[in-house]
Amino acid sequence: MSKILVTGGAGFIGSHTVVELQNSGFEVVIADNLSNSNEQVISQIAEITSKKPLFELVDLANESACKNLFEKHSDIVAVIHFAASKAVGESVEKPLFYYQNNLCSLLNVLENMVIHAIKPIVFSSSCTVYGQPKILPVDEQSPLQPAESPYGNTKQICEEILSDCTKATSIHVIALRYFNPIGAHETALIGELPLGVPNNLMPFITQTAAGIREKLSVFGNDYNTPDGTCIRDYIHVVDLAKAHVVALNRMLNHQQKQSIEYFNVGTGNGFSVLDVIKSFEKTSGQTLNYQIVGRRAGDIEQIWANPKFANEELGWKAEKSLDDMTLSAWNWQKKLIQ
Ligand code: WQD
Numbered sequence: 001m002s003k004i005l006v007t008g009g010a011g012f013i014g015s016h017t018v019v020e021l022q023n024s025g026f027e028v029v030i031a032d033n034l035s036n037s038n039e040q041v042i043s044q045i046a047e048i049t050s051k052k053p054l055f056e057l058v059d060l061a062n063e064s065a066c067k068n069l070f071e072k073h074s075d076i077v078a079v080i081h082f083a084a085s086k087a088v089g090e091s092v093e094k095p096l097f098y099y100q101n102n103l104c105s106l107l108n109v110l111e112n113m114v115i116h117a118i119k120p121i122v123f124s125s126s127c128t129v130y131g132q133p134k135i136l137p138v139d140e141q142s143p144l145q146p147a148e149s150p151y152g153n154t155k156q157i158c159e160e161i162l163s164d165c166t167k168a169t170s171i172h173v174i175a176l177r178y179f180n181p182i183g184a185h186e187t188a189l190i191g192e193l194p195l196g197v198p199n200n201l202m203p204f205i206t207q208t209a210a211g212i213r214e215k216l217s218v219f220g221n222d223y224n225t226p227d228g229t230c231i232r233d234y235i236h237v238v239d240l241a242k243a244h245v246v247a248l249n250r251m252l253n254h255q256q257k258q259s260i261e262y263f264n265v266g267t268g269n270g271f272s273v274l275d276v277i278k279s280f281e282k283t284s285g286q287t288l289n290y291q292i293v294g295r296r297a298g299d300i301e302q303i304w305a306n307p308k309f310a311n312e313e314l315g316w317k318a319e320k321s322l323d324d325m326t327l328s329a330w331n332w333q334k335k336l337i338q
Pocket residue numbers: 086087088125126127128178179180181199200201202204216217218219220229230231232273296299
């Protein structure tokens with residue numbers, strides 16, 4: 001079985017991707033520093049797939065720890081790199097931590113891939129590289145705008161590092177530009193588990209419905225959108241996880257047409273904050289306590305993907321609806337509070 005290194009594999013998107021990898025017959029080693037996840041996730045993955053992934057407690061921004069990891073697992077054939085800090089607001093408050101953590105972890109991984117002649121890497125990129133697009137939907141040729149946050153800037157810089165790396169080494173890259181991943185696995189054994197007060201919309205909604213939060217603040221309804229609230233391309237985390245397996249197989253089967261390829265991993269549908277709330281109330285049967293407040297700094301008004309290139313070239317398409325996403329998020333939250 002081909003062994004895949006999944007950095008950040010105990011996290012929200014990483015854990016769902018490990019499930020899909022193991023269901024597809026890959027052997028997985030997770031490297032994670034558990035700064036935004038917990039080791040319980042490893043056992044939950046084992047319960048879902050009847051196979052426990054290998055786990056290494058590693059801070060990939062630590063050069064010697066990363067070197068030891070690759071020496072110990074010298075049979076790795078590819079890398080999926082999730083390990084990074086990803087809270088937009090937090091990155092504004094702690095820019096140096098974000099640049100050090102997100103850039104050094106990628107640099108350490110790439111240096112060791114070169115040493116061990118490992119070529120394929122799937123990189124966790126983000127639609128934040130587009131900033132506020134002037135034309136919607138956004139496709140892979142849309143211009144990259146100046147990042148709105150240090151987090152978004154680390155994603156842009158990482159894409160540039162990867163591009164330069166493919167020109168000077170035998171490393172090949174697929175960068176998946178995520179839109180807004182939400183929801184949870186159908187077993188409700190894994191899902192989004194933000195530590196502390198959630199930054200993101202979906203966990204804040206489910207925690208409000210669960211009585212953990214008093215009410216949801218909707219950040220602004222004076223945008224130039226049909227109902228005044230921001231629009232995003234929400235995508236089910238399992239659909240997103242499956243895109244990583246498709247991208248990995250494309251590289252392992254030498255089907256890439258460029259040494260670095262970029263794909264928008266979205267549904268192509270834009271939904272407003274109020275649309276998400278309406279869907280959640282419908283699927284959960286809960287009435288959500290929310291209040292319209294002022295805008296949040298750094299928010300863009302609206303973005304959704306043109307997923308045509310991923311659909312046709314990658315051969316991947318999102319299948320789950322917004323209702324599937326909100327229901328699965330609620331089922332996960334209910335399991336958490338049991
Ligand atoms: C969505 C909408 C908020 C919380 C995320 C990730 C980022 C990237 C893109 C992967 C916005 C509104 C939110 C709340 C609200 N993903 N909101 N009340 O900002 O689009 O970014 O997806 O790389 O890493 O963070 O997602 O869920 O924070 O916000 O009204 O309590 O919900 O204003 O319009 P965002 P989000």
